[in-house]
Amino acid sequence: MITVPQECRFTEPLPLDCGRSLEGVVIRYETAGKLNSDASNAILVCHALTGDAHVCGKHDPSDKKPGWWDAMIGPGKYIDTDRYFVIGTNVLGGCSGSTGPQSVDPVSGKPYRLNFPVITIADMVRAQKRVIDHLGIKQLLAVIGGSMGGMQVLQWAVSYPDAMRAIVPIATAANFSPQNIAFDWVAREAIRNDVNWKNGDYAPENSPERGLATARMLAHITYLSEETLGRKFGRSLQNKEDYDFDFTHDFAVESYLEHQGRRFVERFDANAYLFITRATDYFDLTAETGGDLAAALKNVQAKFLVVSFSSDWLFPTRQSLAIVNALLRDRKEVSFCEIRSGYGHDAFLLEVDALGRMVRDFLRKQEVRQ
Amino acid sequence: MITVPQECRFTEPLPLDCGRSLEGVVIRYETAGKLNSDASNAILVCHALTGDAHVCGKHDPSDKKPGWWDAMIGPGKYIDTDRYFVIGTNVLGGCSGSTGPQSVDPVSGKPYRLNFPVITIADMVRAQKRVIDHLGIKQLLAVIGGSMGGMQVLQWAVSYPDAMRAIVPIATAANFSPQNIAFDWVAREAIRNDVNWKNGDYAPENSPERGLATARMLAHITYLSEETLGRKFGRSLQNKEDYDFDFTHDFAVESYLEHQGRRFVERFDANAYLFITRATDYFDLTAETGGDLAAALKNVQAKFLVVSFSSDWLFPTRQSLAIVNALLRDRKEVSFCEIRSGYGHDAFLLEVDALGRMVRDFLRKQEVRQ
Numbered sequence: 232m233i234t235v236p237q238e239c240r241f242t243e244p245l246p247l248d249c250g251r252s253l254e255g256v257v258i259r260y261e262t263a264g265k266l267n268s269d270a271s272n273a274i275l276v277c278h279a280l281t282g283d284a285h286v287c288g289k290h291d292p293s294d295k296k297p298g299w300w301d302a303m304i305g306p307g308k309y310i311d312t313d314r315y316f317v318i319g320t321n322v323l324g325g326c327s328g329s330t331g332p333q334s335v336d337p338v339s340g341k342p343y344r345l346n347f348p349v350i351t352i353a354d355m356v357r358a359q360k361r362v363i364d365h366l367g368i369k370q371l372l373a374v375i376g377g378s379m380g381g382m383q384v385l386q387w388a389v390s391y392p393d394a395m396r397a398i399v400p401i402a403t404a405a406n407f408s409p410q411n412i413a414f415d416w417v418a419r420e421a422i423r424n425d426v427n428w429k430n431g432d433y434a435p436e437n438s439p440e441r442g443l444a445t446a447r448m449l450a451h452i453t454y455l456s457e458e459t460l461g462r463k464f465g466r467s468l469q470n471k472e473d474y475d476f477d478f479t480h481d482f483a484v485e486s487y488l489e490h491q492g493r494r495f496v497e498r499f500d501a502n503a504y505l506f507i508t509r510a511t512d513y514f515d516l517t518a519e520t521g522g523d524l525a526a527a528l529k530n531v532q533a534k535f536l537v538v539s540f541s542s543d544w545l546f547p548t549r550q551s552l553a554i555v556n557a558l559l560r561d562r563k564e565v566s567f568c569e570i571r572s573g574y575g576h577d578a579f580l581l582e583v584d585a586l587g588r589m590v591r592d593f594l595r596k597q598e599v600r601q
Numbered sequence: 602m603i604t605v606p607q608e609c610r611f612t613e614p615l616p617l618d619c620g621r622s623l624e625g626v627v628i629r630y631e632t633a634g635k636l637n638s639d640a641s642n643a644i645l646v647c648h649a650l651t652g653d654a655h656v657c658g659k660h661d662p663s664d665k666k667p668g669w670w671d672a673m674i675g676p677g678k679y680i681d682t683d684r685y686f687v688i689g690t691n692v693l694g695g696c697s698g699s700t701g702p703q704s705v706d707p708v709s710g711k712p713y714r715l716n717f718p719v720i721t722i723a724d725m726v727r728a729q730k731r732v733i734d735h736l737g738i739k740q741l742l743a744v745i746g747g748s749m750g751g752m753q754v755l756q757w758a759v760s761y762p763d764a765m766r767a768i769v770p771i772a773t774a775a776n777f778s779p780q781n782i783a784f785d786w787v788a789r790e791a792i793r794n795d796v797n798w799k800n801g802d803y804a805p806e807n808s809p810e811r812g813l814a815t816a817r818m819l820a821h822i823t824y825l826s827e828e829t830l831g832r833k834f835g836r837s838l839q840n841k842e843d844y845d846f847d848f849t850h851d852f853a854v855e856s857y858l859e860h861q862g863r864r865f866v867e868r869f870d871a872n873a874y875l876f877i878t879r880a881t882d883y884f885d886l887t888a889e890t891g892g893d894l895a896a897a898l899k900n901v902q903a904k905f906l907v908v909s910f911s912s913d914w915l916f917p918t919r920q921s922l923a924i925v926n927a928l929l930r931d932r933k934e935v936s937f938c939e940i941r942s943g944y945g946h947d948a949f950l951l952e953v954d955a956l957g958r959m960v961r962d963f964l965r966k967q968e969v970r971q
Contacts (some may be wrong), residue, residue, distance in 0.1 A: 249846040281970040284743045295825035407853045409830040413822045420815045445790045452783045460779040476619040476719035484779045485786045513844055
């Protein structure tokens with residue numbers, strides 16, 4: 232399946248939570264499948280921290296890899312593009328086609344860099360809503376996403392209660408935990424300490440790659456479970472019989488992290504990493520209800536399928552249960568499943584069959600108008 | 602109680618696991634209490650990653666703070682210096698009085714820096730053994746320590762089986778987990794990425810403070826439980842009503858981390874941090890027994906009291922249980938307790954009463970010659 236990157240350019244300024252607004256915002260999006268005649272089969276897929284609009288298919292038959300959730304989305308797959316019209320967008324603040332800190336500010340004519348406004352998850356969702364409006368969709372069948380994608384999903388249900396029939400927040404939370412805020416702080420310090428960062432004014436050919444790689448390596452540890460690390464690497468040495476007694480990578484797990492860091496800097500921008508992680512820090516559905524999640528969710532209309540993974544310690548099951556319990560207090564319709572998995576947070580991308588079957592069946596039920 | 606820093610200077614070179622040996626090694630140590638006539642009341646206390654020889658008391662009555670385990674050790678305290686002769690040493694490779702990477706190499710006349718040999722936990726213990734010999738102690742009553750101190754404790758029991766009657770490894774493991782190796786890798790990357798690091802050749806007044814602070818902040822997250830972070834900070838903002846929409850510290854947990862980082866660089870050296878963390882990475886009691894811990898422990902003679910803490914995710918209880926189970930397979934005498942605590946890994950320093958009572962009673966039993 233071939234998917235084509237498209238752009239939605241906003242004619243009106245986009246108001247933001249920080250009080251500023253952005254002119255000339257562009258949101259990159261892709262679609263797969265066909266919108267039916269009453270526009271009732273659209274599913275918005277929200278990506279995680281470093282994802283993009285390319286959720287499935289290939290841009291060109293020669294592409295080595297398909298979109299990031301191709302195992303889940305496509306003709307005949309769990310999110311069946313023969314049946315549904317699937318939309319992926321790149322988040323506001325990103326670096327994969329949507330307006331972000333490296334974009335040129337149409338007002339100043341120069342790249343925003345650190346002058347980009349600090350955006351929130353609600354700002355990302357506000358931008359996505361315009362894309363959905365642009366596509367002529369009044370009500371989405373579902374909004375689905377994991378991790379930071381799940382935060383967007385939850386925000387959709389709160390910001391636009393009648394804009395979707397169902398939501399599927401996966402491996403996520405109603406607010407970002409202090410432990411996760413702390414990890415983000417350290418990750419951003421690693422970037423800002425890089426001599427090439429220059430307060431955000433780096434040249435593309437001389438970017439803070441080492442700092443960004445360090446941030447990614449740290450994040451990567453939090454995506455894996457201790458079990459995965461033990462099973463996959465243990466204390467194995469990297470192509471050697473004994474320790475080198477130095478600071479190069481002796482251990483397989485060290486080589487693996489280095490590889491992940493190196494690969495990441497080829498595709499991601501350091502300033503975008505700062506802004507997007509900050510948006511996750513700020514995410515708190517209960518900010519305006521004094522911590523009361525049931526109150527925050529009391530106007531939602533969508534049916535919920537909440538999914539967590541047993542070994543996910545970045546977004547542990549009890550954070551999903553907090554959402555479920557708040558919805559039950561509100562007498563809302565909610566299904567919940569903790570999938571047993573050893574993969575940690577990454578399970579939301581790896582446990583395709585267990586998750587896929589559940590999502591497929593849940594979506595089928597939503598098709599029946601009640 | 603006043604304690605006095607002392608030095609033990611080795612006349613013979615110290616052989617190391619890496620194959621090299623070190624000339625003119627100095628180990629800083631302190632003692633409290635009195636060695637009895639048959640030298641049977643000596644307890645060696647091993648410090649954690651960034652500790653030192655100053656385990657209890659003050660060097661001067663005007664000192665603001667006593668030694669790092671003063672809540673545990675002193676006259677009438679759980680490790681009672683009216684009863685025991687307590688010895689603390691600074692580890693080889695450290696920066697608090699013992700020979701380490703910032704020391705002058707007596708052969709070249711210049712500081713070692715990165716030419717310092719990559720040392721191991723067994724090397725640290727080998728150096729401590731010389732201090733104990735120097736003090737005329739044939740057999741210690743006990744060797745006690747938490748975290749990296751616990752690794753030294755375990756290594757003592759294996760390297761010198763008849764050199765102590767009892768050991769108390771606390772919040773530790775028989776080998777360093779791949780997750781911990783991964784965190785160490787990221788921490789060292791943060792230091793090595795600092796433009797001031799200069800491959801280890803930094804001047805004291807221009808040291809890689811930001812990198813070292815970042816490493817410390819990361820480590821600090823792993824010392825706390827999610828529960829502690831939630832209870833202590835939650836998502837509280839730091840002296841403000843709303844987000845600043847910038848990258849300074851909005852959250853109390855961010856200010857706290859920054860403070861920890863800043864305080865740490867005042868007392869610790871970046872190169873020492875590299876070498877000591879590497880020693881923990883390399884720690885694996887089962888390296889020579891193909892992963893068989895019972896085989897690795899089969900010659901130990903000491904009685905064991907193994908202690909873990911329920912919310913410690915850096916050295917989880919199951920790693921302590923692995924030690925206990927291996928000892929039971931070897932038909933050794935072992936006591937074990939998991940202390941219920943919400944403090945995470947830091948509990949080994951904070952749960953003074955629960956831990957102290959257990960250690961006190963265990964030590965009393967060891968005094969009775971059997």
